[in-house]
Amino acid sequence: MTSRKTIGPTAAGDARERIVLAASKVFAAKGYGQASTREICKLAEVNVASIHYYFGDKASLYRELFTIPEQAVQLPTELDDPTTSLIDGLSAFYQHVMGFVLASESSSQLRLLFLREQVEPSGLLEPDRVGIIGLYHAQLVRFLSLHLELETADSGVHQLAFTLLGMAMVFYVERATVQRLTPGLIGSQHEVDETVIRLVSHASGAVNAERERRQEEPK
Amino acid sequence: MTSRKTIGPTAAGDARERIVLAASKVFAAKGYGQASTREICKLAEVNVASIHYYFGDKASLYRELFTIPEQAVQLPTELDDPTTSLIDGLSAFYQHVMGFVLASESSSQLRLLFLREQVEPSGLLEPDRVGIIGLYHAQLVRFLSLHLELETADSGVHQLAFTLLGMAMVFYVERATVQRLTPGLIGSQHEVDETVIRLVSHASGAVNAERERRQEEPK
DNA sequence: TTCAATCAAGCAAGCGCTTGAATTAAGCGA
């Protein structure tokens, strides 16, 4: 049905790709429910029937966007290197995560889509699916367990990982509010760099607090 | 048109209240766009015309839910008391904020609605409106400026306030993920209490880090 | 000639909203 051996008539078989690109933009901007197939097709400059022709239906097109992610969800490798210091690891983490808060173009388009699916699940994906946040969280738990010298990760480490995640997530979820209340944090690359430095400082403070908390009540 | 001097026919004039209650549930669960007036009316057990009769249209009904909030958005008073210590203030803050993560019933229904409007603005409210997060943020900035002994709040304090906010927000925005990855953090009142204690610890660590960061580079 | 690809047109369903009539409780003179 959709063999790609032979390319289409007009110019190229890129209609399918144009649909995927347009869909990622519209879905990311409006969410699954509010996005209309007609708007996607108009943006992709294809006929409304093309979605059915290439993907079957709207839901399948949406799921298609979540099958690409292997490259999009690339975790910072430094955190899994045992020789990385706490500060360097946190620095790598926040540089990586905050790198997408700028440039709302195609690079971060998918990431926006993933975040939206995480915050407001469409119900179309596998329900037990591990989202981006889950991947970051697992990596942070590993990293923190190492630097807190724990054999097994307990609730405290898990919560600490959520703490570090939340510190960055607020800039995505509340991006508009941050920009309005405090312009100068995520407006330019230089500002983001400054913000990352402070994030690392706050994060290491939290990690140290957790370490001290454990020494007080080793239980 | 809608005088409430005389009560209606059947039982009481509570049809309007039933609509408000049902609307807050449906809007909170699905968002403004995905919620349908028919579903709201069905839940409220009223005719579809009742929304127009009592509120005019769907948008006005939605706005109505945001005019009640004075009691819902009650900030913790301890933070504005100059005699409150850093730890006590942080403890009051997180107890207050995390107090709504349990009990997903009517009490937190409105709060869920507010959070959704913050994350995904409907565009129906005044555009320069300060949401809940803005109120909490302003209070935190005041509190932190006091305890960091600053005359004017700069970007660093603002960011620190967002850091403290994000640490709690992750439990709301990523509630489902937290429950799945780390059951035992927000499942019961006792668990929430434990979580709050650790949050206060992490937060004070972040605040102390910010304090030290300022001493190093006073500039 | 073949067939993947595109197109305009339209279908059923759901949406917000409107309408005019039916229902009901309260007010009131006799």
Added chain:
DNA sequence: TCGCTTAATTCAAGCGCTTGCTTGATTGAA
């Protein structure tokens, strides 16, 4: 207490519109 008026409220039906999706015809490169 009765019968009547009045007005608040509820109701079924349906209007115009958008939605996702389908169809049968058309296009054009191989």
